[in-house]
Amino acid sequence: MRAALVAAVLLLAACNEAVEGEAVNATGEGTLIDCSLNGAGGFGRDCTLERHEQDNESFVIVRHPDGAFRRFELGVPGRGLITADGAEEAEITDMGGYVEVRVGSDRYHLPIAE
Template sequence: MALIALAACDPGPVKTKADHAEDARAQAARDEAEGRIPCALGGGDDFSTRCTIDRAQTQDGLMLTVRHPDGGFHRLRVTRDGRGVVAADGAQAATVTIIDKDAIEVAIDDARYRLPATVKGADRR
C-alpha cells in the first residue's frame, strides 16, 4: 500500500533550465501569433501577456494599436529614424527604452509595453 501512495506522488521528470527556456520561447511564439504582448498597466511593475496589438499600414506608416483588457488603448506609429515608435495621438509622448537586442519597452502615461523590435547597435541601453 505504501508503494502505491509513493507512486501517486511522483512529479515526473524534472525540467532543466534549457527546458524552461524552451517553454518560454514556445509561449512567446504562441502569444505573438495571437497578437499578445507583455504589458504593465496602472503604473505597476507586474508584466503579463494580457495586452493585444493590432498592426495597420496607413499613409503615415505602420500604426500599432495596443489594447488593454479593460478596453483602454494607445496608438503608436513606427518610425524609421531610430526612435522606434512614437505616440500617434494623445497628449503624452511615448518613451522608448531598449531592453534587449530584439525588444523595446514603450511607456505612455501609466502603461508600459514590451514590443519585439530590430535594434541596431543593441549595446545601447
C-alpha cells in the same frame, strides 16, 4: 537614446511578422504582448498588438484588456516610434530583444527585428 530609436524603427518588421504568425490571442485578433498598466509593478501577457497601414503610414495599436488602447506611429523620420494620439510622449528603452515603451503609467514590451 539613439539605440532605442533604431530599435523602435526595427519594430516595424517584427510587428508584421508577429501579427501574421505565431502568438495570436484566443479571439484571433493581434499578438499577445506583456504589459504593465496603471503603474502596476509586474508585467502580464494581457495586451494585444496589431499593425495597421493607413495613407502610407504604419501604426501599431496596443489594446488593453479593458478595451482601452494606444496608437503609435512607426518610422517617423528622426523620431522612430511616437504616440499617434494624445499629448503624452512615448519613452522607449532598448531592452535587448524587445523595447519597453512607457506612456504615462502604462508600459509595454514590444518585439524588435533581429
